[in-house]
Amino acid sequence: MDFFAVLDVSAFIWDERHYSTNEYEYLKLAENLSKLISEFSTEKPKILLRTSFLQEIMASFPYGKMLPYSIENQILTFLSNSTNSFITYPKNDDNVICSPDLARDYYSESILNEIKYLASRVHAEHKFSNVYFTFVSLWQENEVHFTTSIGDTRKEHEVIVCDKKIEDNDMLSNFFVRFKLIFEHNPKHDPTPYNSKEMWEQSDDKEGFISRLSCYNRNDSDNTLAQSLLETAYKFKNRYYNYDEQNEVWVVFQAHEEHNNKYHGYDEYNEDSPAKIPNEVKKNIKK
Numbered sequence: 503m504d505f506f507a508v509l510d511v512s513a514f515i516w517d518e519r520h521y522s523t524n525e526y527e528y529l530k531l532a533e534n535l536s537k538l539i540s541e542f543s544t545e546k547p548k549i550l551l552r553t554s555f556l557q558e559i560m561a562s563f564p565y566g567k568m569l570p571y572s573i574e575n576q577i578l579t580f581l582s583n584s585t586n587s588f589i590t591y592p593k594n595d596d597n598v599i600c601s602p603d604l605a606r607d608y609y610s611e612s613i614l615n616e617i618k619y620l621a622s623r624v625h626a627e628h629k630f631s632n633v634y635f636t637f638v639s640l641w642q643e644n645e646v647h648f649t650t651s652i653g654d655t656r657k658e659h660e661v662i663v664c665d666k667k668i669e670d671n672d673m674l675s676n677f678f679v680r681f682k683l684i685f686e687h688n689p690k691h692d693p694t695p696y697n698s699k700e701m702w703e704q705s706d707d708k709e710g711f712i713s714r715l716s717c718y719n720r721n722d723s724d725n726t727l728a729q730s731l732l733e734t735a736y737k738f739k740n741r742y743y744n745y746d747e748q749n750e751v752w753v754v755f756q757a758h759e760e761h762n763n764k765y766h767g768y769d770e771y772n773e774d775s776p777a778k779i780p781n782e783v784k785k786n787i788k789k
Contacts (some may be wrong), residue, residue: 510636536663555616591623625650688766691715713769716749
């Protein structure tokens with residue numbers, strides 16, 4: 503996924519005084535936060551979050567005080583176990599102006615400083631997009647984007663209001679559907695008597711050989727195995743690789759078009775060639 507997730511900190515750190523008179527609103531927020539964590543635990547996006555900021559969050563209200571145990575445990579377990587997904591950044595304060603403002607009057611000074619460092623990192627990013635994840639109760643309905651500005655330089659960032667309903671689904675679920683890898687067979691790789699591994703071994707043109715996709719059953723258009731191999735594949739550059747144990751062959755998946763989440767696959771017989779099956783792939787996929 504070529505984006506960095508930016509979490510609305512106010513979804514994780516609550517105003518204790520406001521909570522005391524709006525308990526139901528916060529419990530509803532906790533339920534929606536639980537859904538966000540479930541989605542993130544499955545999809546594993548990269549999250550902009552420093553270790554010191556993480557520690558500030560876990561030491562703040564409502565943890566250890568008001569949350570139902572099951573939800574609190576889910577949140578804290580997610581934060582504790584997701585450090586491999588966190589993208590850290592230095593303590594730079596570039597006086598970035600955010601709209602809406604990320605600061606809250608109930609935040610401690612140390613948290614406000616962390617907000618400044620986060621805003622600076624978001625504004626400085628140029629390789630990947632930043633996506634801001636928030637909730638209906640925390641987002642101003644008239645806002646469309648989350649923006650960061652330094653002087654005349656203004657950047658807009660996509661906003662996902664996680665619990666906002668769009669037809670029969672919510673905005674969070676619809677967002678991640680965009681990144682789901684979808685197998686779509688290319689008939690060029692239908693099994694024939696002429697594109698098996700045995701025929702490749704006899705071929706004089708091994709580089710230009712068009713192989714079959716053994717895990718695809720064209721008779722009943724069964725995509726189950728191919729889809730499973732794609733979802734568990736290892737990405738290297740712009741392709742995905744996996745080993746099909748059922749058919750004892752390496753499989754390569756490539757997108758139909760650039761920036762497309764639909765992929766077709768084919769058997770790769772030349773497994774001894776690093777150009778065909780990179781060494782990094784072999785190290786990460788055990789056959």
